[in-house]
Amino acid sequence: MFINTLLAAIPIDKQLKHVPIVKNMYDASNTPLKPIFDTTKITFLDKAEHFFNTTDKIINLIAHPILIVNGLAGASFYIAASVGITGLIFYIIGYKKGMKYVVGSLVGYTLIQILNYGVDLLC
DSSP, X not given: OHHHXXXXXXXXXXXXXXXXXXXXXXXXXXXXXXXXXXXXXXXXXHHXXXXXXXXXXXXXXXXXXXXXXXXXHHHHHHHHHHHHHHHHHHHHHTOTTHHHHHHHHHHHHHXXXXXXXXXXXXX
């Protein structure tokens, strides 16, 4: 009712003057040939692209936690080997708690691999 009152106040020849006539949805006759914005002059586009790529990777890791488990399992060998060798060196030097690091790294590596195998079976 209110809209009809407003439209009645506008002359008919000016009501639809701004609306372009489109014959079909694929009509591109009024599309500009030259881009409106020159994207080479916009300075923050690289930073925005990097931000959205990083955000996409984080959301992908949150949505697929198997990637985190597989990544930890892949790196666990090198971590366990370096901790075990360091602990063995300390034990040879005379620091008796070094053997706990050797055993702990072996047990930790074994548990991480068991967890990775179990997660791979589930997925």
